[in-house]
Amino acid sequence: MLRTLTLKSYLDKVKSKEISPSDVVKEVADAIETINPDLNIFLARNPKAFEQSEERAKLPLSGAPIAVKDNFLTVGMITTASSKVLEHFNPPYESTVTKNLSTAGGVIIGKTNMDAWAHGSSTETSDFGVTKNPRNPEYLPGGSSGGNAAAVAADLCIAAIGSETAGSIRQPSSWCGTVGLKPTYGRASRAGVVAMGSSLDSPGPMGKTVEDCAILFEHIVGHDPYDGTTSSQPVPKLTDALTKGVKGMRIGIVYLDHKDLSGTRTAKAVEAAGKIFEQEGASVDVISLSTQLEKGKILSPDAAIGVYTVVQRSEVSSNLARYDGVRFGEDRSHFGAEAKRRMMLGTFTLSKGYADKYYVKALQVRSLYIQNFAELFEMYDILISASSPGFAQKLGATADNPMFGELEDMLMEPSSISGLPGISLPMHYDAKTNLYLGLSIVAPQWHEERVVAAAQVFEENTKWNSWRNL
Amino acid sequence: MSYTPVVGIEIHVELKTKSKMFCGCVNDPFGAQKPNIYTCPVCLGMPGGLPVANKTAIEWTIKVGQALGCEIALFSKFDRKHYFYPDLPKGYQISQYDQPLCVNGLVKTEFGDVRITRVHLEEDTGKLIHQDLNGQKVSLVDFNRSGVPLVEIVTEPDIKSPEMAKAYAKKIRQIIKYLDVSLADMEKGSMRLEANISVQTEEEKQSEQLPAYKVEVKNLNSFRYIERAIAYEVKRQGDVRDGNTLPTQETRGWNESKNQTFAQRSKESAEDYRYFPDPDIPPLLFTQSYIDSIKDTLPLLPDQVIATWVAKGMKESEAQILSEDRANVLLVDELFQKSSDALKIVTQLVNKKIMLSSNVDDIIAQSKVLTQTNSVDERELEKVIDEVLTENAKAVNDYKAGKTQVIGFLLGMVKRKLGNIDTVVLKEALIKKLS
Numbered sequence: 001m002l003r004t005l006t007l008k009s010y011l012d013k014v015k016s017k018e019i020s021p022s023d024v025v026k027e028v029a030d031a032i033e034t035i036n037p038d039l040n041i042f043l044a045r046n047p048k049a050f051e052q053s054e055e056r057a058k059l060p061l062s063g064a065p066i067a068v069k070d071n072f073l074t075v076g077m078i079t080t081a082s083s084k085v086l087e088h089f090n091p092p093y094e095s096t097v098t099k100n101l102s103t104a105g106g107v108i109i110g111k112t113n114m115d116a117w118a119h120g121s122s123t124e125t126s127d128f129g130v131t132k133n134p135r136n137p138e139y140l141p142g143g144s145s146g147g148n149a150a151a152v153a154a155d156l157c158i159a160a161i162g163s164e165t166a167g168s169i170r171q172p173s174s175w176c177g178t179v180g181l182k183p184t185y186g187r188a189s190r191a192g193v194v195a196m197g198s199s200l201d202s203p204g205p206m207g208k209t210v211e212d213c214a215i216l217f218e219h220i221v222g223h224d225p226y227d228g229t230t231s232s233q234p235v236p237k238l239t240d241a242l243t244k245g246v247k248g249m250r251i252g253i254v255y256l257d258h259k260d261l262s263g264t265r266t267a268k269a270v271e272a273a274g275k276i277f278e279q280e281g282a283s284v285d286v287i288s289l290s291t292q293l294e295k296g297k298i299l300s301p302d303a304a305i306g307v308y309t310v311v312q313r314s315e316v317s318s319n320l321a322r323y324d325g326v327r328f329g330e331d332r333s334h335f336g337a338e339a340k341r342r343m344m345l346g347t348f349t350l351s352k353g354y355a356d357k358y359y360v361k362a363l364q365v366r367s368l369y370i371q372n373f374a375e376l377f378e379m380y381d382i383l384i385s386a387s388s389p390g391f392a393q394k395l396g397a398t399a400d401n402p403m404f405g406e407l408e409d410m411l412m413e414p415s416s417i418s419g420l421p422g423i424s425l426p427m428h429y430d431a432k433t434n435l436y437l438g439l440s441i442v443a444p445q446w447h448e449e450r451v452v453a454a455a456q457v458f459e460e461n462t463k464w465n466s467w468r469n470l
Numbered sequence: 471m472s473y474t475p476v477v478g479i480e481i482h483v484e485l486k487t488k489s490k491m492f493c494g495c496v497n498d499p500f501g502a503q504k505p506n507i508y509t510c511p512v513c514l515g516m517p518g519g520l521p522v523a524n525k526t527a528i529e530w531t532i533k534v535g536q537a538l539g540c541e542i543a544l545f546s547k548f549d550r551k552h553y554f555y556p557d558l559p560k561g562y563q564i565s566q567y568d569q570p571l572c573v574n575g576l577v578k579t580e581f582g583d584v585r586i587t588r589v590h591l592e593e594d595t596g597k598l599i600h601q602d603l604n605g606q607k608v609s610l611v612d613f614n615r616s617g618v619p620l621v622e623i624v625t626e627p628d629i630k631s632p633e634m635a636k637a638y639a640k641k642i643r644q645i646i647k648y649l650d651v652s653l654a655d656m657e658k659g660s661m662r663l664e665a666n667i668s669v670q671t672e673e674e675k676q677s678e679q680l681p682a683y684k685v686e687v688k689n690l691n692s693f694r695y696i697e698r699a700i701a702y703e704v705k706r707q708g709d710v711r712d713g714n715t716l717p718t719q720e721t722r723g724w725n726e727s728k729n730q731t732f733a734q735r736s737k738e739s740a741e742d743y744r745y746f747p748d749p750d751i752p753p754l755l756f757t758q759s760y761i762d763s764i765k766d767t768l769p770l771l772p773d774q775v776i777a778t779w780v781a782k783g784m785k786e787s788e789a790q791i792l793s794e795d796r797a798n799v800l801l802v803d804e805l806f807q808k809s810s811d812a813l814k815i816v817t818q819l820v821n822k823k824i825m826l827s828s829n830v831d832d833i834i835a836q837s838k839v840l841t842q843t844n845s846v847d848e849r850e851l852e853k854v855i856d857e858v859l860t861e862n863a864k865a866v867n868d869y870k871a872g873k874t875q876v877i878g879f880l881l882g883m884v885k886r887k888l889g890n891i892d893t894v895v896l897k898e899a900l901i902k903k904l905s
Contacts, residue, residue, distance in 0.1 A: 073518050086517070093511050095518060192511075192518040199749035228522040228751055315749060318550055321561020322515040326611070350552075350744035359746060 003028045003155040006467055007064055007212035010158050014062040021053035021063030021107075024158070028065045028109055032156050039132045041150045043070050044077045044111040052107045059105025061219060067157035069145050070111040071118055071194040072098050072203070077108070081194040082126040083116040084334040085323050095192025096224045097161060097203045104219035109157050112147025116336050117320065118163065118196040120144055121171055121405030124398045125338040132395065135177055135434045139392040142172030142408070148206050149176035159207035159216050165197045166308050166416035167388075167409030169204050170424035174387035174438025177426045177466055179455070180206040181213040184445045185419035186231045189224035195319040197312040200416055208467040210425060210455040214238035217448065233446055241449035242456045247281035249454065252380040254287050254298045255411055266386045266437055269428035273384060273439050273458060280457050287376070287383070296379065299372045303365055304413040305406045310349050310362035311417065317346025341402060370418045377444040382454055385411050387424035387438030411440060421448045423455045426464035436464070471712055473669035475704045476680060477629035478587075479696075481642055483534075483621045483652045484594060484660040485527050491593045491619035492521030492564060492751075498614075500658050505599070505612035513617035515559030520750050523548065527619035528571065528754065530651040531591040532764050534621055535572025537645050537771055538586050542761045546571045547753040548591075551743040556611055557596035565592035567745040571754075577625075578773065579641055581634035585626040594618040621652075627666065627680060632700040636693045639663055644772055648796045656691045663690040667703045669711060683719045687731050690724050699724045699731055706731070775799050782806065783813050788820045797828075804830045811837065823894075840892060851888070851896070855903050858883045869904055877901070 002024045005013065013019045029049065036042050046052070053063030068074065071081040073091035080086040098108060115125040123131040123146030131146050133139040134154035141150040145162030149172035152160050162169045164182040173180030181204050188203040195201065205216035218239065223232045253274050261267045274284045290297035320343055325331030335343075349358035376383065388408055398404040406413070415422050420442050427439035439458060443450040459465050490497045493512035502508055511519035532542050549567035575586030596616040600609050623642060629635045643661060646654045654661040668681040685703060690696040703722075710717045722731040747753070770778065776789040779802070792798050806812045808830055815837045818824045824836040858880060859866055865876045880900055885891060 079517070081517070089517070091518075092516065190518070191520050194517045195520075195750075197749075226522065227520050229520075229749075314746060318552060318562055318744070318746070321552060321554070322517070322559060324554070324556075324561065326556055327514060327559060328516065347744065350746055352742045352744075355744070355746070 001027070001155075003031055003158070004467065004470055005158060006208045007159045007215055008209065010064055011062050011215070014057060021057045022050050025049050025053040025063070025065045025107065025109065028156060028158075032110065035154055035156060039134055039137065039150060039154060040129050041112055041131050041147045041154065041156060042067070042110040043080060043082065043113050043128055043147070046077055046108045046110055048076070049107050049109050052102075056102070056105040056107060059103075061101070061105035063105060063107050064158045065109035066101060066106045066216075067110060067112050067148055067151035067160040068098055068101075068108045069114055069148050069160070069162045071114060071163060071196075072111075072161065073192040073194070074098055074108060074111065077111055079111065079194070080128070081117050082114045082123075082128055083336065083339065084127040085325075085329050085332075086194075087127075087330060087334070089329050091192075093192060096189035096226055097193070097220045100220045100222070101161065106216075106219065112145075112151050112160070114147055115144035115338070115405075117194065117316070117339050118144040118165060118168055119316070119338045119342055119405075120398065121167060121408045122393070122398045123147060124395070125336065127336050130395060133176060133392050133435070135436065136392070139394055139433070139435060140175065140397060142175035142388070142392060143405070144168040144172075145180070145206065146172045149173050149178050149180065152176065152178040152206055152208060159205060159212050161203065161216070161220060162206045163193055163201055163203045164416065165200045165202075165312060167405075167412035169202075169206060170387045170412050170422060170438065170440060171409055173206055173424040174436065175392035177429070177436030177464075178206060178208060179210055179213050179423065179425045180204065181217055181423045181448070181451070182416075182421060183217065183221055183448060184231075184421040186229050187235075187421070187446070187448070188221040189227040189230050191224055191226035195315075197315045198319060199315060200312065200419075209465060210423070210452060210459050211239070211242055213423070214242060214452050231446070236446075236449045238448055238452045241452045244449070244453035245280065246277050246454050246457045249277070249282040249382065249450075250380045251277050251282045251284045251454070252287040252298075252376060252383045253284060253385065254383050255289065255301060255385045256286055257289050258301065260389050260410075261386065264390070265428070266390055269437050270384065270386050270439065273427055276458055276461050277384075277454065280461065282454075285380070293368060293372055293375075295375065298376060298383075299369055299414065301410045301414050304369060304417055305403075305410055307362045307365045307369070307417055308413045309345075309406055310358050311366065313342050313346035314350050314359050315346070317343045317350065338402070366417050369414050373415070373418050373420060373444070381443070382450050383442045384454075385440045385442075386427070387411065387440040391430060391433065391435040391437060415442045419445055421445070421451055423451045425455050425459055426466070427458075427462075429464055471671065471708070473671060473704065473708045473711060474675050475630055475632070475700065476627045476668050476670050477635055477700055478625050478627040478666040479629060479635060479638060480625075480664040480666070481623045481639065482662040482664075483623070483646055483654060485530050485619040485621060486652050486660075487524055487526045487530070487619055489524060490617040491524050491527055491591070492617055493519075495617065497618050499597075499618060500660070502614045505610070505614060508614045509616070513559070514613055515561070521564055521748070523751055523754075524619060527591060529764055530649070531571050531589060531621050532761065533649055533651065533768060534623070534646065535575065535589040536765050536768055537649055538572070538575035538577055538589060538623065540572035540575035540586060540589055542572055542756070543569060544756050544758065544761070545569065545753065546756075548748045548751045549745045550748045551745055553741070553743060555595070556609065557598050557616070559596065559613065559616060563593060563595065564748055564751070566590035577638060577641055579634060579637040581631060581637055582628070584628045584634075584638050587624045587626050589621060589623050592620050592622060594620045632697040632704070635665060635700050636697040639693055639696055641772075644794065644796075648769055648771055650769075650796070656693075659691065663696050664688050665690065665696055665700055667700055667707070668717070669704055669707045671711065681716070683716050685717055685719065686721045688721060688723060688734070695724055695726060698729055702729065702731055770799070784816055788816055791820055792816065798826070801826075801828070801830060801833075805833065809834050823892075851891075851899055852903075854884055854887050855899060858887070859903060866904065
């Protein structure tokens with residue numbers, strides 16, 4: 001089977017002419033045809049994928065079929081962000097990230113399902129139906145990049161490109177037993193990505209292995225003249241970081257003592273991860289929680305939920321104002337319940353008389369988190385934790401729970417509001433349900449190489465990655 | 471009762487940068503041959519379009535602030551101002567809220583000083599066109615203007631009369647023209663005036679208390695209109711206050727054919743624009759040396775030009791007139807360089823004895839001719855006129871019968887004998903002889 005190839009082995013085999021790109025694309029396309037009706041992963045398909053894979057065979061990404069989240073604008077493929085408002089929206093221009101992907105020789109195989117407007121952590125809020133977790137279809141894939149994680153897990157692509165606002169790459173990667181890398185905010189361009197939380201949105205790679213994410217990362221990120229918030233810092237060569245190891249690295253384990261984690265199987269898996277890093281030559285400390293800034297302690301993620309909720313809703317209420325149906329798209333009656341809920345809350349938190357109490361206060365607390373991380377990173381090179389408090393939840397879990405996503409993303413939100421880079425990779429496996437837990441590794445801004453170096457060590461020294469022993 | 475007008479003015483000026491404020495589109499809404507040709511995902515508010523700030527527009531705004539004596543902020547930012555209107559594609563306008571580029575300036579007018587509250591930079595909106603299309607009344611949107619850089623200049627309520635408002639607005643336009651950052655064409659709308667008007671009772675004035683209301687008059691597209699609109703409002707509001715009631719706080723428009731303002735919408739409660747810092751645009755951080763380097767590029771401003779000329783011996787009234795238009799300034803400066811008779815030529819120019827020309831050498835030549843002809847001896851002139859009148863008895867009779875246009879012919883005849891002499895002097899002498 002060709003579609004189970006990792007990106008790395010795909011590239012090697014194309015280069016050695018063992019396989020041809022179009023054979024792989026054809027196999028993937030056929031598999032989508034048979035599997036998609038059950039799992040509802042893809043919303044749109046690229047009719048030119050076959051030709052493009054051959055045309056781009058000699059480029060660095062060798063025509064590899066890549067799944068792309070449906071909030072990236074793609075010329076020639078309807079882009080909906082899983083909302084009925086954009087059900088028929090044919091983008092007049094291409095997002096920078098997918099342009100970069102094509103330039104490097106990647107081929108978009110199709111557009112994947114997500115929570116509508118990326119508002120959620122389940123894909124259950126998609127206006128086009130939920131995506132099922134390929135590891136166990138009774139369960140959710142997580143979200144909002146749930147379609148991507150599912151596409152990777154089901155081998156319906158070689159790798160994928162998603163976006164994260166707070167957990168949207170890492171949490172579905174955790175739930176689907178895949179790898180997802182959230183770059184530093186400002187590393188990857190947001191131009192041509194349907195905006196959600198503009199001060200948080202970070203496009204990034206999702207794949208089968210740490211190495212695959214490192215490869216894809218190098219081809220899609222970088223300064224963009226069309227996004228004033230992208231950094232002109234040089235892009236690190238993450239593939240070089242894969243062999244760096246963790247010898248001498250100072251690692252802090254966080255959130256073990258959080259009430260939702262303490263004593264759980266998840267906490268034990270994180271402790272076991274700490275042991276692996278110790279064996280490989282890192283020094284590992286457990287960092288305890290605090291409700292205020294304290295040297296050597298980490299702020300409780302609980303307040304980050306509030307900060308994130310206020311900041312993200314405020315930005316959403318502003319970002320969705322353009323969907324008035326005048327120039328493109330359907331009118332406002334097509335917004336789903338979750339989007340309306342978020343717009344109303346965000347409008348409230350920005351209103352006169354309330355902005356100081358909510359929006360401004362949230363920014364102040366946000367800066368406390370940033371300061372807390374800055375202080376911790378003087379003592380530690382990376383921080384590790386669980387990506388999500390537990391395994392994937394069952395279909396229907398979001399019903400009557402508007403804060404579902406915030407609770408599932410709780411452990412990711414502090415790093416997201418601080419703009420930090422991070423990764424989630426498989427950390428534990430439950431044979432009974434065939435589901436995974438994810439390990440989160442977070443580093444200071446612009447230090448993705450640390451994240452990748454440590455993640456690679458963990459992946460090599462554990463049995464959790466389902467592709468390593470194929 | 472008599473009231474003191476209390477007026478603050480907001481002036482919007484579209485900058486004439488090459489590209490728009492937040493995208494690379496051509497900034498030429500007036501030159502566009504068709505609607506919606508200078509547009510892109512950013513200024514159309516398409517999904518995923520992100521604003522990237524135009525550096526030149528920021529520098530020009532700082533220049534405007536410096537020319538108006540403002541303090542320039544070393545930290546500034548752009549904010550989103552939310553409201554719904556079909557010509558506002560994103561549902562918000564990118565503007566500046568609490569940390570504008572420039573604050574606390576001062577502009578001098580002949581009627582007194584006007585303090586400048588702030589000068590900030592924002593984006594213009596699109597334009598609605600209401601028309602019949604296939605027998606249906608429709609409103610169409612043209613986004614050529616969407617995202618054009620727009621500078622807003624806001625004053626304190628220091629303006630005390632319609633004349634002062636006019637003088638202030640003229641001064642701002644003159645300074646903008648000197649800076650060469652905008653066409654500042656009020657008819658086309660690249661410069662737009664709004665006035666916030668109230669009238670103060672003697673009692674309020676004594677206790678330095680501002681009236682508890684204000685009326686905003688929008689869309690005043692000429693100096694005359696702002697003067698008339700304020701005069702109209704002062705009278706109208708005075709009448710209302712005479713009846714011991716406060717005028718309604720509202721926005722009014724100007725009807726130019728009726729010379730009246732008219733109510734547009736009530737503004738009882740302040741609108742809630744839900745301002746917040748635009749997360750798409752990083753905050754602006756400047757060094758003092760950068761601000762200073764912009765200041766170094768400022769041209770001499772009208773007041774400075776006048777002072778320089780007066781120091782050279784020009785009459786202040788002449789300097790006032792000649793400095794009105796920036797194009798003249800360079801010309802006069804060149805004149806000072808090229809001619810030792812510059813002061814005399816300036817007087818001739820102001821008195822319209824010679825024509826203004828874009829070529830200084832031409833002006834000097836005109837002056838020479840004028841100076842020569844002026845020296846014609848009066849008795850000689852009288853003698854030649856007598857000769858001409860005798861030789862052309864028919865023309866003289868025609869003139870006396872009311873055909874005064876024959877004077878041109880007689881002028882020509884005299885000039886044939888005397889050469890090119892000053893027409894004004896000659897005409898005067900001729901008419902005197904004929905009557």
